[in-house]
Amino acid sequence: MNADNLAQGESSSGGGRDNDVLWMPTVAQRKETALWQFAEENGFDPEDYDTLHRWSISQKGAFWSAVWDFCGVVGEPGDAAFQKDEAAWMTGARFFPDAHLNLAENLLRSDGADTSVIAIDEAGGRKDVLRKELISRVARVAAGLREAGVRMGDRVAGVQPNNVDALVALLATLSLGAVWTSCSPDFGKTAIVDRIGQVAPKVLFAAARYRYGGKDHDVGERIAEVVGEIPSITTLVLSGEGDIPGVAFVRQDVFGGDGPPEFTRVPFDHPAYILYTSGTTGIPKAIVHRTGGVLMQHLKEHVLHGDVRRGDRLIWYTNTAWMMYHWTVSALAARATIVLYDGAPILKADNGLDCTPLWNLADSADVTHLGVSPKYLATLAAEGYLPRVRHKLSALRSLLVCGAPTLPHQFDWVYRSIKRDMSFSSISGGTEILGSFLIGSPIHPVRRGQLTVPALGHAVSVLDDRGAAVVGERGALVCTEPFPSMPLTFWGEGGDERYRDTYFSARAEIWTHGDVAELTYTGGGYVHGRADNTLKPGGVRIGISEIYAVCESYPDFEDFLVFGALHDGDEEVVLCLKPAEGVTVTPDLVKTLRRDIRTQASPRHVPARVHVVSDVPYTVNGKRVESAARTTVAGETVKNLGSIANPDCLAEYAGLKRDASL
Numbered sequence: 001m002n003a004d005n006l007a008q009g010e011s012s013s014g015g016g017r018d019n020d021v022l023w024m025p026t027v028a029q030r031k032e033t034a035l036w037q038f039a040e041e042n043g044f045d046p047e048d049y050d051t052l053h054r055w056s057i058s059q060k061g062a063f064w065s066a067v068w069d070f071c072g073v074v075g076e077p078g079d080a081a082f083q084k085d086e087a088a089w090m091t092g093a094r095f096f097p098d099a100h101l102n103l104a105e106n107l108l109r110s111d112g113a114d115t116s117v118i119a120i121d122e123a124g125g126r127k128d129v130l131r132k133e134l135i136s137r138v139a140r141v142a143a144g145l146r147e148a149g150v151r152m153g154d155r156v157a158g159v160q161p162n163n164v165d166a167l168v169a170l171l172a173t174l175s176l177g178a179v180w181t182s183c184s185p186d187f188g189k190t191a192i193v194d195r196i197g198q199v200a201p202k203v204l205f206a207a208a209r210y211r212y213g214g215k216d217h218d219v220g221e222r223i224a225e226v227v228g229e230i231p232s233i234t235t236l237v238l239s240g241e242g243d244i245p246g247v248a249f250v251r252q253d254v255f256g257g258d259g260p261p262e263f264t265r266v267p268f269d270h271p272a273y274i275l276y277t278s279g280t281t282g283i284p285k286a287i288v289h290r291t292g293g294v295l296m297q298h299l300k301e302h303v304l305h306g307d308v309r310r311g312d313r314l315i316w317y318t319n320t321a322w323m324m325y326h327w328t329v330s331a332l333a334a335r336a337t338i339v340l341y342d343g344a345p346i347l348k349a350d351n352g353l354d355c356t357p358l359w360n361l362a363d364s365a366d367v368t369h370l371g372v373s374p375k376y377l378a379t380l381a382a383e384g385y386l387p388r389v390r391h392k393l394s395a396l397r398s399l400l401v402c403g404a405p406t407l408p409h410q411f412d413w414v415y416r417s418i419k420r421d422m423s424f425s426s427i428s429g430g431t432e433i434l435g436s437f438l439i440g441s442p443i444h445p446v447r448r449g450q451l452t453v454p455a456l457g458h459a460v461s462v463l464d465d466r467g468a469a470v471v472g473e474r475g476a477l478v479c480t481e482p483f484p485s486m487p488l489t490f491w492g493e494g495g496d497e498r499y500r501d502t503y504f505s506a507r508a509e510i511w512t513h514g515d516v517a518e519l520t521y522t523g524g525g526y527v528h529g530r531a532d533n534t535l536k537p538g539g540v541r542i543g544i545s546e547i548y549a550v551c552e553s554y555p556d557f558e559d560f561l562v563f564g565a566l567h568d569g570d571e572e573v574v575l576c577l578k579p580a581e582g583v584t585v586t587p588d589l590v591k592t593l594r595r596d597i598r599t600q601a602s603p604r605h606v607p608a609r610v611h612v613v614s615d616v617p618y619t620v621n622g623k624r625v626e627s628a629a630r631t632t633v634a635g636e637t638v639k640n641l642g643s644i645a646n647p648d649c650l651a652e653y654a655g656l657k658r659d660a661s662l
Helices: 005-008 029-030 034-041 048-059 060-068 101-105 129-146 162-175 190-199 221-227 289-304 323-334 357-364 374-383 408-417 496-501 546-553 587-599 626-633 647-655
Strands: 021-023 115-121 126-130 155-159 179-183 203-207 209-211 217-218 236-241 271-276 287-292 315-316 337-342 347-349 350-356 369-372 397-400 423-426 428-430 435-439 460-463 476-479 511-519 527-532 557-567 572-579 608-612
Touching: 021 423, 034 060, 034 289, 048 060, 060 369, 101 162, 101 289, 115 162, 115 374, 126 129, 126 572, 155 162, 155 190, 155 647, 162 179, 162 203, 162 236, 162 323, 179 190, 190 221, 190 287, 203 221, 236 435, 271 289, 271 323, 287 289, 289 323, 289 408, 289 435, 315 323, 315 357, 323 337, 323 350, 323 369, 337 357, 357 369, 374 408, 374 546, 408 423, 408 546, 428 511, 460 511, 496 511, 546 557, 546 572, 546 587, 557 626, 587 608, 626 647
Parallel strands: 115 337, 155 179, 155 203, 179 271, 203 236, 315 337, 315 369, 369 397, 397 423, 572 608
Antiparallel strands: 115 126, 209 217, 271 287, 347 350, 428 435, 460 476, 476 511, 511 527, 557 572
16 A cells, blocks of 8 residues: 555545545555654564553663664773663763763764865855865864863853754864853843853854845844853854954964864763753753763664664754754764755745745755644645645655644644655654654654654653543653653752752652643544743643644634633633734624634633734744743733743733723
């Protein structure tokens, strides 16, 4: 049975029709995957994923040793792959306690003649970088960092667009055993200082100018202010064009000197990256990630779950601050070519929106793995854009999505509008683990709306209010066994305690992720959103993703936001609508919307208040900030406006009155 039949809802099991199955890899496709080969090499039936998964979480040392060997990790693994601590089963566990390795050395391995990077900008400019050229550039910048006094464990920061210069700075830092941290150049001064200022970087790589959305942006003065407020910065390295007023700097293209690459091997738990939480409820938490944890987690995800092969070409649309940037970079360790895109995924044109950039890129670069967001897919659908009609996409094998719950109708749209014969993986994890708890699989069917499988090495469970594991019911997403990519700590004073309070205070030595999820009898699952975005009108817990799903079916709305507000001792649902251009939101339209929410979700989901707004607040990382709207409407103060990309819009929310709602 071919993929076209499955895309129409035909079951591959011989049991008639299964409308949830949208795509199934053929037997030949499954047998070609690394996951199939990994299972066979370790004595498992590749068709029996459940047993393989149970082995991966119960025999942790054996599993992660097998991943190390199968993926050809460069380094010394030591004698033990897992060391448990009976008193602190998760927080005290250690993986490869005697290992030594270097993350950059693993990312830069392979033949020098391979193409390592394809960098494309918004204007269509393209640069292909061979592995040997990338290694040479990394070695030169690493020499400059050594001359600047950077040593193992020192922090180096970047505020650069998604281009080769940023990648080189990251890899050069890692090659020394130093610690990399980054922000995107579109972040405001406060957002940058609140993040990298915490970790006292010695060197800052920055760009004075960047281009986005057809406009040139000069952030030289902002970078100067950042340097002025972070006294630990002793060297500023500038990439691209433009200057930084009043601050001494050196150009990245002349920074450093010639010499062979050197890689300082560090312990498995040595810090590699520092990433940051959204920071909407206070100063962003600085999450310290382990060198070995990053490599093992990402190799497992790329090679086994993503079936990323040598010579594949992978891109995730991201900026340099988001975890998916670091995830993308790690595909180099799978000997793939990474595609970097510097610009907006959708541009404004005279006749509307230009949705072509990522799809033109996919064709020109022969992209095999493309990662985007649910919101991006929703925008394409609203514009009536059909990639399958306008583009060849002949190399594309896998479309991936994360950042928010992907709604069932979006799965239908993907197979109808993009490509039938490909895997579509909705994945979910977080910055905290630099990876995924629920993830795709190249040997499983894609089921409508579902995240395909629990990731190997993660003992994922959903617990109800009793603390009992449930299937087919919503509850708290947890992980009950240790895994290598758990954070090392939170940076700063009391970091260990803050880390434990965040993820282990609700359940001792059980990771509580903060998501509301649901596992299914077919082995997949759903993530319904963050637990702090769960509403309880009338004391009944509901998710907001169902409301978003209905709103997305209306071309009348450009955007929307749902949150809760207290009234008469109960929580009521508030829906804010940003109309599409030229649309007037009338009482009749709202009445129809409420009816559809009632029938497609439930009576509990029907908003008590509907307001028309001019904008929706987003974090600097591109996620809706329901909590900021909820706090503002309640008359309270949002603690960290620097984490919000468009904080001025909250003034409108402060004026929303219940008696003026639709």
